[in-house]
Amino acid sequence: xxxxxxxxxxxxxxxxxxxxxxxxxxxxxxxxxxxxxxxxxxxxxxxxxxxxxxxxxxxxxxxxxxxxxxxxxxxxxxxxxxxxxxxxxxxxxxxxxxxxxxxxxxxxxxxxxxxxxxxxxxxxxxxxxxxxxxxxxxxxxxxxxxxxxxxxxxxxxxxxxxxxxxxxxxxxxxxxxxxxxxxxxxxxxxxxxxxxxxxxxxxxxxxxxxxxxxxxxxxxxxxxxxxxxxxxxxxxxxxxxxxxxxxxxxxxxxxxxxxxxxxxxxxxxxxxxxxxxxxxxxxxxxxx
Numbered sequence: 682x683x684x685x686x687x688x689x690x691x692x693x694x695x696x697x698x699x700x701x702x703x704x705x706x707x708x709x710x711x712x713x714x715x716x717x718x719x720x721x722x723x724x725x726x727x728x729x730x731x732x733x734x735x736x737x738x739x740x741x742x743x744x745x746x747x748x749x750x751x752x753x754x755x756x757x758x759x760x761x762x763x764x765x766x767x768x769x770x771x772x773x774x775x776x777x778x779x780x781x782x783x784x785x786x787x788x789x790x791x792x793x794x795x796x797x798x799x800x801x802x803x804x805x806x807x808x809x810x811x812x813x814x815x816x817x818x819x820x821x822x823x824x825x826x827x828x829x830x831x832x833x834x835x836x837x838x839x840x841x842x843x844x845x846x847x848x849x850x851x852x853x854x855x856x857x858x859x860x861x862x863x864x865x866x867x868x869x870x871x872x873x874x875x876x877x878x879x880x881x882x883x884x885x886x887x888x889x890x891x892x893x894x895x896x897x898x899x900x901x902x903x904x905x906x907x908x909x910x911x912x913x914x915x916x917x918x919x920x921x922x923x924x925x926x927x928x929x930x931x932x933x934x935x936x937x938x939x940x941x942x943x944x945x946x947x948x949x950x951x952x953x954x955x956x957x958x959x960x961x962x963x964x965x966x967x968x969x
Contacts, residue, residue: 739938742782742929743960746940749777749784749927754944754953774928784927791922791943792870793878794861797826797842798835801867801915807881808859836862849961863943863956866917873897882915921946922956938962 753775774787795804805826809819822842829836839860840848847853869878876893879885889909896903903909904916927940942958 739962741780742938743940745780745782745784746927746929746938748779749786750925750940750942750958752777752779753786753788753925753927754942754955774926782929784929787926787928789858789924789926791861791863791924792866792917793872793875794859794864795869795881796864796866797839797860797862798830799865799867800860802826803883804869804881804915805860807883808856811881838862861922863922864917868913868915868917870917871897871903882912884911 774785777784777786795801795808797805802823806819806823809822825842836842839857839862840853842856842860843850843853869881871878871893876890879890879893889912892906892908893903896906904913922943922945924941924943928936929938931937939961940958941961943956944953945956946953
C-alpha cells in the first residue's frame with residue numbers, strides 16, 4: 682500500500698515538472714518573440730529618424746535651390762550684379778553660397794539646341810550620332826521620333842523620348858543639353874561667338890564656314906549670302922528662350938538636386954517671363 686501511494690505521489694511530481702517545463706518553454710518563446718518585435722521596432726524607429734533627417738535636409742536643399750533660381754533670374758534686370766557673368770557667358774557655372782550651402786548656377790540658351798519636335802531630322806540624327814555610338818539604340822530613338830511626327834503628336838519634353846526608367850540617367854541629361862521642345866524652330870541659330878553647332882550640319886564645308894565668318898565680320902547675316910542657300914533648311918532665327926539651373930551637389934561633387942526654370946527674355950525692355958519649372962532629384966539607382 683505504501684509503495685502504491687509512493688508511486689502516485691511520484692506521478693504527481695512528474696506531472697507538475699512536465700507542466701513547469703512547458704510553461705518555461707512557452708515563456709522563453711514569448712520572450713523571444715517580444716524581443717524580436719522590440720528589435721524590429723527599434724530598427725524602424727532608427728530608420729524613421731534617419732528618414733526624417735533626410736527629409737529635413739532635402740527640404741532645406743530645395744529652399745536653397747529655389748532661392749538661387751530667384752537670385753539668377755533677378756540678375757537679368759539688375760544693372761549691376763555679382764553674377765552678371767552668368768548671363769554674359771564669361772563665367773559658367775557661377776557658384777553662390779547661401780544658408781551654408783554651395784549652389785552652382787548655370788544658364789542654357791534653348792536657341793542653341795535642336796527642337797525635338799520641329800527640328801530638321803538630319804540635325805537630330807547628328808546629335809544622337811555624336812553622343813550615342815550604339816546604332817541599334819540610335820535607330821530606335823529615331824524611329825520613335827518618326828512615329829510621333831507621323832501621328833501629329835509632340836514630345837512634351839526631351840526626356841519623353843526615352844524609356845521611363847532611362848529619363849533620369851546620363852543620356853537624358855546629355856540630350857537635354859543639345860535638344861529642346863521650346864523653340865519650334867527647324868534649324869540651329871548662328872552666333873558669332875559660338876559656331877560649334879555648325880558641326881551638326883552634315884553637308885557643311887570649310888568654304889561655307891569661311892563665308893559665315895566673313896559675313897559676321899562685315900556685319901551681315903550669313904544667310905543673306907546666296908552662296909549659303911543650301912544651308913537655309915538648317916538655320917533659324919535667334920530664340921529668346923533660356924533655362925536657368927540651380928544645382929546642389931553632395932560631398933563627392935555629384936549633383937543630387939536641381940531646380941530648373943525656362944524663361945523668355947525680352948531685350949527691348951529687360952524683363953523675363955517664366956514659362957515652366959521643375960525639380961530633378963538624381964538617383965543613381967534609376968536604371969533600366
